[in-house]
Amino acid sequence: MTEKIGVYVCHCGTNIAGMVDVEGVAKWAAERLAHRGVVIARDYKFMCSSLGQELIEKDIQELGLTRVVVAACSPHLHEQTFRTACARAGLNPYLCELVSIREQVSWVHTDKAAATAKAKAVLSGGVERVTHHAPLEPLRVPIHPATLVVGGGIAGIQAALEIADSGTRVYLVEREPSIGGHMAQFDKTFPTLDCSACILTPKMVSVGNHPNITLMTYAEVTKVDGFVGNFEVTVTQKPRYVKVDLCTGCGVCEEKCPKKVVDDIFEVGLGKRKVIYRPFAQAVPKYPVLDRENCTYFIKGTCKACEKFCPTDAIDFEQKEEIITLKVGNIILATGFDLFNAHRIPQYGLGRLPNVFTSLEFERLCNAAGPTNGNVVMRDGTTVPKSVGIIHCVGSRDENYHAYCSSICCMQSLKFAHLVRERTGAEVYNFYIDMRAPGKGYEEFYHRLLEEGVHFVRGKVAEVSAFARLPGEEGHLIVQVEDTLIGKQRRIPLDMVVLSAGLEPRHDAKQVAKVFGISCSADGWYIEKHPKLDPVATMTEGIYIAGAVQGPKDIPASVAQGAAAAARVMGRIQQKEIALEPVRASIDETRCSGCRICNALCPFNAILYHADTAVSEVNPALCQGCGTCVAACPAGAISGTGFSDEQVLSQMEGLLLRNLQPVEV
Amino acid sequence: MTEAFEPVIIGFTCNWCSYRAADLAGTARVKYAPNVRLIRLMCSGRLDPTFVLKALASGADGVMITGCHPGECHYLEQNYKAMRRYHLLKRMLAQMGVEPGRVKLVWASAAEGVRLAGEITKLVEEVRALGPLNWPTAGVAAALPAKPAALEVPA
Structure with missing residues (x-):
């Protein structure tokens, strides 16, 4: 010794x-x-x-x-x-x-x-x-000063602006034609009831004009290579069929386009849009997008009305998909959430009973720029409802769908109740399981609603039907609910029902997580490094998360996370280089037989195979140190720093006291 | 043999989930059987099945392997690799005449201190019921890459 x-x-x-x-x-x-x-x-x-x-x-x-x-x-x-x-x-x-x-x-x-x-x-x-x-010795790697922000909702916008204001380059990639996210679809925001567009659009404009922000909408990140400080990101830019350097955003093409289709995305099926369109008036960037699937020219070979009328010759029917490569040091994922699909609960009648609406449909009904100019009306487009029911926890706190609380639905439902009272004077029933109002001013807002004369029924709705059984139910939707505060089953006839659907991870959250090499929970929310002390970092160095991508969140929390993620990235950029824990695998090439078993095991693609010398090599900057390859190598050629076979086995000998004289301890 | 048999269990834990679950069990003062001795790995994927054989050959009566729940692996999917190896290992142990119940794979997230403690106590009882592992040490240990220090007997 x-x-x-x-x-x-x-x-x-x-x-x-x-x-x-x-x-x-x-x-x-x-x-x-x-x-x-x-x-x-x-x-x-x-x-x-x-x-x-x-x-x-x-x-x-x-x-x-x-x-x-x-x-x-x-x-x-x-x-x-x-x-x-x-x-x-x-x-x-x-x-x-x-x-x-x-x-x-x-x-x-x-x-x-x-x-x-x-x-x-x-x-x-x-x-x-x-x-x-x-x-x-810790590994030191330089940090590229540029940052990629994925997702142009409020969290991504906030993050992009914070970093850009600090003086470094930001690439903001958004899948839809415009940034704004879900917040752009909302009418009012709880609990202050300030207009969503009024507070969001100035920020969107700042993003569009910022000299340090490169905005890439209608584009998706398809590949991420590299590691913290040195990512190489592949972005696929879908063709807009509009030359953005020539387009002035005048809107003539949209005006002249002869074809209208149902807008399933922004207007959630309630309104129509042209085939060449901007999703909404304040869209950023201002350039329209041509929807190739519905375009008469692409279907029949004639039309080209947009091209004919465009004053700057910006229409380009030959535009192709473009692949762009970016070099960035850090990445912030702010890809948001999907609304729970309430069709999955057939007893609530969405799609079958016309006057059952989703929360997002109701947002569009309330919105002055929406399909009804802000008039809260029933599906026929004219009748004002005299009674409206709002069902909380649709798809949330329900073991059949999502066991978690979506955290925003109580407040959203209260906001809806207020808007219905304000716009129509109708009777409003809120059906809730528990009222959760934990934010600043939220409980006060609940009390305000109590005073506004909204009915609150504590109980989970069993069914929404159109089968009248009792007098007064004819021609109404009937909500069957157990009122747990009085211990009675009730049937409440209503004109309109709004399903306050919960939030769920994006339908493709798991694939996206794979692209970026981060992990999600069983539900599909992205996992933060520490739920309390490191909520915006992920276990993958250099990749941060912000907003509802990490879990259901309201606007203030999303903004806070966007700013927090930006602060973390700015700290990294300031340091100029980063020290990495030297827990890494390495391959003794004299013992490597080139069998390549390890190659496929590495989820970080850290193992390179050199065909000329027929040996594999670990890139220490990509390796995260899990040690799976070490355990798998049949030749024992791979060793893992800090967790070598010798270290583990000798610790085991020690734990089993094999290192002592065989006497009583 | 009047004294109750006290088995020795070696537990392999993942740095990110089950080791933290063990920490949490400690912080919350959740009690469990003292028969288990933990080894920290970075990931259950690091678990070379020979570690388990070596543990059993070196005097452990049982082995617990713990990792992140499926879909929650810190390294994306390496716990699945641990799971595959575990099932092969179980089959091999049975062929070797070792009761498969001596080796157990448990998923425990960093939040599941109580669960981990419960699983440890359960395994200790199960192995206690199986009795001491009378591994034919001489033969098998010679077949394994023996560490000289392991056999060294101090003066």
């Missing part, structure tokens, strides 16, 4: 010492592990205190320790503390091992003798493992 190992056992006040004989463990290590290289074993009240750290530093310098093992709390808490202490004393920080005898021993066991014996085994495992540690 050439290593000189120092062992430090922490009391953590009574947190450890209350259940583990700490002095006994240290004494045991000094005696029984001396032959394994332990030259000193100490116990101390609080190892993480500055005095405790100084103890270690002094020993490193005076005794010439080459390895340090600390038995204390979880490495997730204080690994960095003790590594830094070692570094201060001139020892490579990666030659320190922290083993947990608090979270994994003293706090979870009740028998002092058993806990002490386990603490000894855990410490012994650490001593064996640390022998195989190697001095490591």
Whole structure:
């Protein structure tokens, strides 16, 4: 044994010492592990205190320790503390091992003798493992200053503006012809009732005009290569059939286009649009898009009205899909949510009963720029409803659909109730399970609605039907509900029903997650690095998330996350380079047989195969250090830093006390 | 043999989920059997099946393998690879005459401290019921790449 190992056992006040004989463990290590290289074993009240750290530093310098093992709390808490202490004393920080005898021993066991014996085994495992540690240096990679923001909803807009204002380049990629996202479709925003478009469109214009923002709408990210600081992103630009450098956005083409189709996207099927169109009047960018599938010229070969009337010759029927490659250092994903498809709950009658509306349809009905000019009317387009029911939690808090709470529907439903009262004076019934109003001013808004005379019925609606059974039900929709506050079944006849549908992950969220190499929950929401302390970072370095892509969120929360993600990216850009944990796999090419088993196992495409030399190689900047390839290599040619076979197996020998004389412990 | 048999279990944990679940169990003071000793890996995908054989050959009576739930792997999909290896390993253990119940794969997210604690206690009881693993150490250990230090007996 050439290593000189120092062992430090922490009391953590009574947190450890209350259940583990700490002095006994240290004494045991000094005696029984001396032959394994332990030259000193100490116990101390609080190892993480500055005095405790100084103890270690002094020993490193005076005794010439080459390895340090600390038995204390979880490495997730204080690994960095003790590594830094070692570094201060001139020892490579990666030659320190922290083993947990608090979270994994003293706090979870009740028998002092058993806990002490386990603490000894855990410490012994650490001593064996640390022998195989190697001095490591963190990997340093430069950060490209440009940023990609994916998704032009309010979260993406906020993120793009924050970063662009700080003076670096932002590419904002949006799938639809215009940025704005769901917020552009809304009429009012809760609880202040300010007009959605009035607060959103100035920001959209700022994005369109910003010298540091390259806006790419009607485009999608199809491939992401590279790693933090050095991503290479492939964007597919769909053809607009409009030359944007010539187009002035005058709108003549749209006016002259002879064909109208139902607008399923922006007007959710309630209104019509031309075949060459801008989704809405304030669209950014101002350039229209030609819908090839419905265009008379593309179907029949004649028409070209748009081209004829365009004053700047901007129409180009020959335009092709374009592939653009971008270099960026960081990526923010703000791709938002889909509305729950309420057709999935047939008993609520959407699509079968004409006067059942979705929440997004209702938003368009209320919107002054919408298909009814803001008149709340029934499906016939003229009749004003005299009674309206709003059903909460449609698709949310329901084990058949989504078990989670969509968080915005209560407030959205209250907003709808207010708008119905304001615009029509109709009787309004809100059917809710629980009223959730946790934001600033939200509870006050609920009370305001109570005072406005809206009926609140606590109970989950069983069915919406058109089968009249009782007097007064004829010609109405009948909502069957158990009113749980009075303990009675009720049948409430209404003219109109609005389904306050929940939010769900984008239908293609999982594919998109794969493109960017991040993970989603079983539902499909993207997973943040830490749910409380790191909500906008992901486990993939350099990729951030903002807004409803991470989980249901209202506008203020989405904006906050957009800004937060921007701040994280700006911090990275400022640092100019980033240090990466050196937990990586590497291949010993003299032992690699070129079988390529590892190639397909790597989800990060970090393993390259060199056909000329018939060996594989790991790109350390792409490797995330999971070690799957290490476990798979039949030749044992791959080793994983920090988690090598020797480290794992020797720790196991130590845990099983195979390193001791066979006596009672 | 009047004393109750106390099995020794080696647990392999994923740095991102089950190791954090173990931390959480500690923070929440959830109690479980002291028979388990954990080894941290970066991912369940790092688990070389020979680790399990080696553990059983070196004196462990049971092995617990833990990872992120399907679809929640920190490294996207490496837990699926662990799962595939686990099923092959179980079959192989049966062929070798080792009760497959000694090795168990458990999914535990970072939020599931209580679940992990419950699974540990359950496995300890199951292995206790199976009794000590009388692995023919001499023969098999020789077949495995033996680490010299492992057999070293101090003076």
